[in-house]
Amino acid sequence: MRRCSCPGASTAALITVSIRNQSLLLQVIHGIADKHKYGVVREFVGHGVGRHFHSMPTIPHCRNSEQSIMTPGQTFTIEPMLTERGVKGRMWRDNWTVVTTDGGLAAQYEHTIYITENGHEVLTLP
16 A cells, blocks of 8 residues: 655545545545544545546545445545535536635545555556
8 A cells, every 4th residue: 555645635645544445445534634623525526437437436535334345446536625614515607616615725635546456556646
């Protein structure tokens, strides 16, 4: 497993558990947010990467009861949006830009991950 040392990327890429278990991955992401007292926007999720844009699997970034197991050959993104205050987002008319409804600061970082037979590879690291 790799550990990201990119500035500002740790919320999405600090993966120290096997990410084959999706629920453990979500605990790590949300745990990092909790540690720094950030909120996690629930309306936006990571997604599979394949022949279709935003394909399966869907990867929520907050704790939940899903017990999905990632399988070798799957490629997906994790791209949590962390906020300094509230977690409700509002999309602008451009259908791309999202802001928090309370005007608080937010940040998002994305990584693409490939599941291998022996673990995973973060494809978006230098």
